[in-house]
Amino acid sequence: MRKLSVIGIGAGDPDYVTVQAIKAMGAADVFFVVEKAGDRHDLVDLRKQLLQRYAGDHRVVNVADPLRDRTAPAYTDAVEDWRARRAEVWERAILDELEGGRHGAFLVWGDPALYDSTLAVIDGILERGAVDLDYEVIPGISSVQALAARHRIALNRVGAPIHITTGRRLAEGFPEHSDDVVVMLDGERAFKQVDPDGLYVYWGAYLGTEDEILIAGALSERAAEIETVRAEARQRKGWIMDTYLLRRSAD
Numbered sequence: 001m002r003k004l005s006v007i008g009i010g011a012g013d014p015d016y017v018t019v020q021a022i023k024a025m026g027a028a029d030v031f032f033v034v035e036k037a038g039d040r041h042d043l044v045d046l047r048k049q050l051l052q053r054y055a056g057d058h059r060v061v062n063v064a065d066p067l068r069d070r071t072a073p074a075y076t077d078a079v080e081d082w083r084a085r086r087a088e089v090w091e092r093a094i095l096d097e098l099e100g101g102r103h104g105a106f107l108v109w110g111d112p113a114l115y116d117s118t119l120a121v122i123d124g125i126l127e128r129g130a131v132d133l134d135y136e137v138i139p140g141i142s143s144v145q146a147l148a149a150r151h152r153i154a155l156n157r158v159g160a161p162i163h164i165t166t167g168r169r170l171a172e173g174f175p176e177h178s179d180d181v182v183v184m185l186d187g188e189r190a191f192k193q194v195d196p197d198g199l200y201v202y203w204g205a206y207l208g209t210e211d212e213i214l215i216a217g218a219l220s221e222r223a224a225e226i227e228t229v230r231a232e233a234r235q236r237k238g239w240i241m242d243t244y245l246l247r248r249s250a251d
Helices: 019-027 039-054 074-097 118-128 145-151 219-237
Strands: 002-008 032-033 059-064 101-110 131-139 163-166 180-184 199-205 213-218 242-248
Touching: 002 019, 002 118, 019 039, 019 101, 019 131, 032 074, 059 074, 074 118, 118 131, 131 199, 145 180, 145 199, 145 213, 145 242, 199 219, 213 219, 219 242
Parallel strands: 002 101, 002 131, 032 059, 032 101, 163 180
Antiparallel strands: 180 242, 199 213, 199 242
16 A cells, blocks of 8 residues: 655744654655646755755655646636546656655645645546555645644634635625634735724734735724735736735734
8 A cells, every 4th residue: 555644744834844844755755746836946955955954864746736727717627627637647656666665755735634735636636546545644734733833822812713715715704793804815915905904903914934925903093004014015926925914903
């Protein structure tokens, strides 16, 4: 039987890699590196740095990621189609490059269980039934955890829930019955569309890297600054990953 490790490698800082992740990297024979069109060179370099530091004798197999239709009106259907095509490509790579009894691995930014499709794709491979496969999941430090740590705040407040959502959902309205909302994948800057009255924002970009940017304060006072800084950073680097917490004042 083939074995896979799905290894969370944190939000960007090599020191975010856990001891469990280091042990899993040291045990793997083959690393499947999913290459997306226009992959960011600094993130590719960081992944290589982690393998050089922590992996033992290993082989790297590059897997081309199928393109995803981001313009389709049916968002969920488009994502499911993309995952199905991913499963086909990954299945072929595993069959061709990982012999029975050997140990393969996927490196996942942040945590594999939070806003990542790797586990869903592997479940799709298993459902297809062509690969005899067992896998384990190694948790990692997510951008949400890194955001809270770098701002020196706790996400939770006594007796209150935490709501984690996307920019797409936030644009539809601030979640009801929630005073603490973590927003990920907000390419359209949905924080501009909510009523800022009584809201504080804790924003972070490139968390865990040397390019990290942090901004905090009343949303009414910081929204324009975040938008400007975000645009400048994206222009400079060619990409941006950011996460933020919107917190309603206890008053």
